[in-house]
Amino acid sequence: MAWIAERRRQSRFEAVVLPHLDAGYALARWLTRNDADAADVVQEACLRALRYFDSYHDGDAKSWLLKIVRRTSYDWLERNRPSEVVPLELDSDSNGSVHSPPAGSTDADALLESRSDLRRLDVLIEHLPPPLREAIVLRELQELDYRQIAEVTGVPIGTVMSRLHRARAALRQAWDGKGCR
Amino acid sequence: MRCDEVHPRLDAYLDNELAEPERTGLRDHVESCPDCGPEAAALERLRDEIRNFAPVYRAPDELRSRIRFALRREASASASAAVPRAPGWLAYAASIMLAVAVGSGGTFLLLGDRQTDAIGAEIIDSHLRSLLGTHLTDVASSDQHTVKPWFAGRTDLSPPAVDLRMEGFPLVGGRLDLIAGKPVPALVYKRREHVINLFVLPASPTDHGETLTRRGYNLRHWDEGDLGFWAVTDAAPTELAEFERLYRATTKG
Numbered sequence: 001m002a003w004i005a006e007r008r009r010q011s012r013f014e015a016v017v018l019p020h021l022d023a024g025y026a027l028a029r030w031l032t033r034n035d036a037d038a039a040d041v042v043q044e045a046c047l048r049a050l051r052y053f054d055s056y057h058d059g060d061a062k063s064w065l066l067k068i069v070r071r072t073s074y075d076w077l078e079r080n081r082p083s084e085v086v087p088l089e090l091d092s093d094s095n096g097s098v099h100s101p102p103a104g105s106t107d108a109d110a111l112l113e114s115r116s117d118l119r120r121l122d123v124l125i126e127h128l129p130p131p132l133r134e135a136i137v138l139r140e141l142q143e144l145d146y147r148q149i150a151e152v153t154g155v156p157i158g159t160v161m162s163r164l165h166r167a168r169a170a171l172r173q174a175w176d177g178k179g180c181r
Numbered sequence: 182m183r184c185d186e187v188h189p190r191l192d193a194y195l196d197n198e199l200a201e202p203e204r205t206g207l208r209d210h211v212e213s214c215p216d217c218g219p220e221a222a223a224l225e226r227l228r229d230e231i232r233n234f235a236p237v238y239r240a241p242d243e244l245r246s247r248i249r250f251a252l253r254r255e256a257s258a259s260a261s262a263a264v265p266r267a268p269g270w271l272a273y274a275a276s277i278m279l280a281v282a283v284g285s286g287g288t289f290l291l292l293g294d295r296q297t298d299a300i301g302a303e304i305i306d307s308h309l310r311s312l313l314g315t316h317l318t319d320v321a322s323s324d325q326h327t328v329k330p331w332f333a334g335r336t337d338l339s340p341p342a343v344d345l346r347m348e349g350f351p352l353v354g355g356r357l358d359l360i361a362g363k364p365v366p367a368l369v370y371k372r373r374e375h376v377i378n379l380f381v382l383p384a385s386p387t388d389h390g391e392t393l394t395r396r397g398y399n400l401r402h403w404d405e406g407d408l409g410f411w412a413v414t415d416a417a418p419t420e421l422a423e424f425e426r427l428y429r430a431t432t433k434g
Contacts, residue, residue, distance in 0.1 A: 007313055050256070
């Protein structure tokens with residue numbers, strides 16, 4: 001009978017989690033900046049979520065999944081691209097300027113400089129430091145409120161507010177600075 | 182309100198995160214202030230630009246089925262770990278079926294080959310799981326040109342997916358299942374209200390032309406070329422034999 005219980009649990013899991021797969025994929029895509037990597041992260045996150053499913057208590061399923069996807073994304077980045085990981089807790093050390101691309105991508109750097117699409121918003125968002133990037137993505141593209149963003153990213157609401165403020169200031173600066181409006 | 186009080190709260194104001202007295206205070210200020218007004222407008226413009234022009238990423242279909250499959254494998258791994266400890270209702274059901282089978286002249290056979298026996302048991306488990314859950318089919322279609330290509334890339338085994346609707350066995354779709362830890366295609370047919378799962382594995386040396394009855398389910402196994410077919414159902418043994426005959430005749434031609 002144990003496998004019947006397991007099967008029921010899995011069906012419930014799929015009903016709770018799979019509707020938010022697009023949201024999870026979008027967050028992973030913004031954090032990894034790559035389609036294939038985002039897919040790997042989301043798959044791993046779903047398996048983790050299945051294992052932690054007993055800790056889910058009929059709450060906000062989207063936030064719950066996004067929290068796991070976010071954690072999985074950073075674990076994945078730490079394993080595969082350690083140079084990109086910015087210490088999340090050190091809020092004060094990221095002054096809100098748009099970071100240059102990670103070390104090892106100087107070619108990409110040069111390419112970007114020479115291309116007009118440096119002004120494109122998605123490129124600018126991708127170059128925000130991860131704590132600011134995830135805040136802006138969760139707010140503007142997933143339309144989460146501050147409480148949900150705080151839940152997903154594991155920081156107080158005040159920090160969410162200041163990260164959003166800094167993210168927007170950085171985006172406007174980079175955007176206006178390049179003469180686009 | 183002074184500008185230096187308003188400025189740090191502009192984001193929260195535009196994000197609709199301020200409680201009422203403060204919100205009205207900010208709105209009044211923003212509407213009248215020559216500095217904060219344009220500042221708020223610029224922030225709104227940025228927000229609109231992001232929402233309208235940033236790429237919208239969606240999980241590809243391929244990822245969806247990959248995840249479904251990985252989840253199922255995970256669940257069946259923990260489930261099969263649990264099976265040996267499962268309470269005895271299956272044995273109980275089997276003993277009833279044995280009694281019924283013996284009483285009715287006996288189609289209940291014991292298999293000598295332990296490996297075949299294990300696969301047969303697993304196939305019946307998978308059949309049961311497919312009936313209980315929400316995933317009888319991954320691809321629901323009676324069109325062989327939809328079902329067969331769906332398996333390509335998901336498994337090495339490519340079964341002929343013929344619709345036997347005219348013969349009374351309509352094809353309802355296909356599913357990826359797990360037998361002996363390997364992904365295998367399962368074709369799903371119906372016989373009136375009964376489901377027939379046709380699992381396709383690599384051919385094995387043992388071939389059984391008899392209908393085996395396990396836990397009340399009927400199982401037939403035959404090989405065709407390098408594919409081994411395992412058909413399982415709760416429809417009558419004669420109907421399952423008829424299904425095998427039709428399927429083999431149609432796929433040969």
